[in-house]
Amino acid sequence: MPHTDDTPFGTLIRRCEPQWLAYCQHDFVRQLGAGVLPREAFRHYLRQDYLFLVHFARAWGLAVYKSRDMAELRQGLDSLKAIVDIEMGLHIAYCAEWGISEDELARLPEARETMAYTRYVLDAGHRGDLLDLHVALAPCLIGYADIANWLTAQPFTVRGKTNPYDAWIAMYAGPEFQAAAQAERQWLNQRLAGQTPERLAGLVETFRDATRLEADFWQMGLTAADRL
Template identity: 75%
Template sequence: MSEVKPFSFEMLVDRVRAPWQAYCQHEFVRQLGAGTLPEASFRHYLRQDYLFLIHFARAWGLAVYKSRNFSELRQGLDSLKAIVDLEMGLHVDYCARWGISESELEALDEARETMAYTRYVLDAGNRGDLLDLHVALAPCLIGYAEIAKWLVAQPFIVRGEANPYEEWISMYISPEFQAAAEAERVWMNQKLLNQTAQRFEELVMTFQDATRLEIDFWQMGLNDAL
């Protein structure tokens, strides 16, 4: 019988510390924080992030399907509605301020990096349970909050009007987003608490793969400017 231990999200991070740091402190993130990221890189990221959000909504739809009680059902539905009813509109408006029209967004081709990560998340949820899905989504759900906290603590960061990416930084360092990420961390800690060692190892692999795919998503933006 597999040993049961009090696992946690931080233990997941500790197990994949090198790729997690490479993701959270990626050169794309550093240049964004310093305001030196080429605008072509950021626009490419914004376009592909629109497609990512569509699949992100699909993942929360899958979370609704995978739910086993009312609390989980409500969590999945609330997240799905937040993306469809709020986040997508905000993203379209933000893209417009960067000269990217909604019609252009709707006609986009998916980059391979976008396909790889989003399909991986959906596959993890389809073949596993709700916890598998959350672990695959964690680099995005919790990672962006961690990235924002790390960025604003760096000496190279440029804030305010001097940085064209100030609005992006403000969005993810906002109390609302940080609270949402913390709520997700608490939920995951509750679910991870009494997992077996064998089950935890499976989740470590999922978290590692998802983190590596997020690294590729950042790198895609830098490659676009080459």
């Protein structure tokens, strides 16, 4: 990062480059990579990320509803099942390692930043079509993959047991998540190709706003730690 590819999705990133870099290279991300992020900042992020996953699943349920053919329907259903049947369980287990119980997760109030991004994604899907929804979700799925790759390449990043956040980096840098992000990038490139300038401008706006809200999600963790 910055991105220089000339694919249709690369165009979205280039037209939102300040927001994309502010998100992908946020202080929360840098401190996580260096292993110096305050633990309570990460714990607050983990709690709210559980709630985010709940709404992320709802968004993929909406993608099923918005599907126009069997291929799109299967894609949305597979993503929904992956979150509900696999990712939620993994997240709950990871939270337990950080002293956060499943009962605590079930009783959490939503932070304003969580509500802002998740409701924005759902609203984008409701008022638009499947492409609008995918563009609003892209900063999460593709962004996390890019962030993990960026951290892996940085000299300040600490890997191994000396970094308490190494497992987080490894998960998003791993082949399974990277493959999912690449598949989403390919899907977006196919759908974004040939869009009119007017339609693309609207999608750029959606992507920019979603990216800004993702950056706020990082800042939420730092702010929570500062209040202690």
